[in-house]
Amino acid sequence: MVKVILSGCSGRMGQVITGLVKETPDMEIAAGIDITAAEGCPYPVFSSPAECDVQADVLIDFSSPAVFDALLDYSVSHKIPAVICTTGLSDGQIARLEKESANVALLRSANMSLGINLLMKLLKEASAVLSASGFDVEIVEKHHNRKKDAPSGTAIALAESVNEGAGGIYEYIYDRSGRYEQRSAKELGISAVRGGTIVGEHEVLFAGTDEVITFRHTAYSRAIFAKGAIAAAAYLSGKGPGLYSMSDVIEG
Numbered sequence: 001m002v003k004v005i006l007s008g009c010s011g012r013m014g015q016v017i018t019g020l021v022k023e024t025p026d027m028e029i030a031a032g033i034d035i036t037a038a039e040g041c042p043y044p045v046f047s048s049p050a051e052c053d054v055q056a057d058v059l060i061d062f063s064s065p066a067v068f069d070a071l072l073d074y075s076v077s078h079k080i081p082a083v084i085c086t087t088g089l090s091d092g093q094i095a096r097l098e099k100e101s102a103n104v105a106l107l108r109s110a111n112m113s114l115g116i117n118l119l120m121k122l123l124k125e126a127s128a129v130l131s132a133s134g135f136d137v138e139i140v141e142k143h144h145n146r147k148k149d150a151p152s153g154t155a156i157a158l159a160e161s162v163n164e165g166a167g168g169i170y171e172y173i174y175d176r177s178g179r180y181e182q183r184s185a186k187e188l189g190i191s192a193v194r195g196g197t198i199v200g201e202h203e204v205l206f207a208g209t210d211e212v213i214t215f216r217h218t219a220y221s222r223a224i225f226a227k228g229a230i231a232a233a234a235y236l237s238g239k240g241p242g243l244y245s246m247s248d249v250i251e252g
Contacts, residue, residue, distance in 0.1 A: 002237045003030040003056040005080070007071055008063030009045060010034040013085070016226040017060065018042070024230055030056045033063070033071070049074035056080060058237045060229050065089050072100055081105035081236040085112055085229050087153030101243035107236050109246045110153030112228030115217050116202070117246045120161040123204060123215060127165030135208040136183065137162055137170065142193040142201040150192035154202055159188055162204065 004021065008014045009032030018041070021029050029043050031054035037045035046052040049070045059082040061071055068089060075082040084097065087110055097106055111117070131137070139162075141155040151174065163170045170188040183189075200219035205212060219225070228246065235249045 002027045002058060002234055004028065004233055005031050005033065005052060005054065005056040005059045007033040007049070007059060007061040007067060008086070009041065009043075010036055010038040011062060013062040013222055013226060013229075014038075016222045017062065017229060020223065020226050020230060027230065027234065030054045033067075058083065058233045060233050061086050062229070065093060068093050069096075072097065075106070076100050076104050079104055081239055082107070083229055083232045083236055084108040085225070088149035089153075098243055102241055104241055105236050105239040105244060106242075107232050107244040107246075107248070109228075109232070110157040111200075111225070112232065112246065113217075113219065113224040114228060114246075114250065115224070116154060116157075117250060119202075119204075119215060119217050120157060121247075123158060123161040124165035126206065126213070126215070127162040130206045130208070130213065131162075131166035131169065133208065134185065135206040135213075136185070138189040138191070138205045138207065140191045140193065140203045140205075142195070142198045144197050144199065145194050147194060150194065151190045152192065152200070152202070154200070155190055155192070158202060158204055159190055162188065 006014055006017060006029050015038055018029060021027055031043055031052055032045040033049055033052055034045055035047055059075055059080050061082060062085045064086060065088050068086060081104060097108060139155050139159055141152045143152060159172055169186050171186055173187045173189050199222060202217050204215040232249050236244060
């Protein structure tokens with residue numbers, strides 16, 4: 001039985017994960033970490049990682065960057081592998097995560113869905129061909145009006161896949177207001193839309209002369225991210241120190 005500590009358990013994603021784990025054989029949530037406990041929560045909830053005294057095999061984090069450092073401290077000190085799903089981490093926090101992976105198993109992904117991770121692989125291949133042929137690249141991401149970070153971590157991850165396939169030639173441009181100049185061939189535009197209850201939509205456009213190739217991923221439910229996080233937790237449980245990714249989970 002894989003025992004999980006769920007950080008951000010009272011949030012939307014936390015509640016979805018709680019429901020799905022109930023239906024997952026050989027896995028249970030032993031405790032949660034959140035400022036408040038959701039009504040009817042079936043496990044103990046602690047307001048901070050330092051207060052958590054429940055033994056577990058793996059930690060899933062769907063909280064916020066403000067909690068990250070304390071959560072990483074807990075993971076390292078207790079030698080509990082952690083699946084980090086929180087987006088909006090600073091460069092310093094990402095650097096620290098990479099450093100601490102020498103001490104404990106850590107998996108970080110901007111997006112936990114199988115489809116997005118497959119899309120990243122396809123974008124590398126497409127970019128290697130299309131960037132060399134002079135195609136411009138634009139990314140548009142859309143999310144609900146309660147999402148605080150922009151652009152999304154997934155949009156950045158997609159941009160990095162495109163840039164890797166192109167040999168690192170692109171500069172990311174997030175805002176063209178106030179710029180009266182022609183688009184550079186080496187700029188990769190990233191635009192964010194926030195509104196309503198959009199779960200998540202990402203579109204990558206390769207625009208060439210007289211033709212446009214579009215890659216699009218649409219999430220209709222948060223369940224796809226929760227299922228990915230659960231699969232990652234099952235994979236990471238018992239693993240030795242290292243920095244893992246969803247590619248490792250997919251490949252088994």
